[in-house]
Amino acid sequence: MVHMGASAARTAAEVTAMAKERKPGTSRFVWEEGDIEIVSPGPKYPEIKVRLVGRDGNAFNVLGIVQRAMKDAGLPPEEIATFMAEATAGTYDALLQTVLRWVSAE
Numbered sequence: 001m002v003h004m005g006a007s008a009a010r011t012a013a014e015v016t017a018m019a020k021e022r023k024p025g026t027s028r029f030v031w032e033e034g035d036i037e038i039v040s041p042g043p044k045y046p047e048i049k050v051r052l053v054g055r056d057g058n059a060f061n062v063l064g065i066v067q068r069a070m071k072d073a074g075l076p077p078e079e080i081a082t083f084m085a086e087a088t089a090g091t092y093d094a095l096l097q098t099v100l101r102w103v104s105a106e
Helices: 012-020 059-072 077-087 092-102
Strands: 002-004 026-031 036-041 045-050 103-105
Touching: 045 059, 045 092, 059 077, 059 092, 059 103, 077 092, 092 103
Parallel strands: 045 103
Antiparallel strands: 002 036, 026 036
């Protein structure tokens, strides 16, 4: 969902206040110069958290980390298979975007 306003750019204090009032399960991006706010839904399974920062970023390793976290969380094999099919259908960037749509990652 995109909200566009007619006002001038937001101040740093306004952006900080918006970030603090962010609802769980949503991501909020603010382009300050044009006063455009883009709100996207959070991951499908926000309770599943994976740490990718500081880990081997190889695509197979990323897939393994996420798949293991999904199994540990008790997702059915069919749901994990759906994730794997989506995650392996495109480029490396598409893989990372898929991970972010499915689980909470840092």
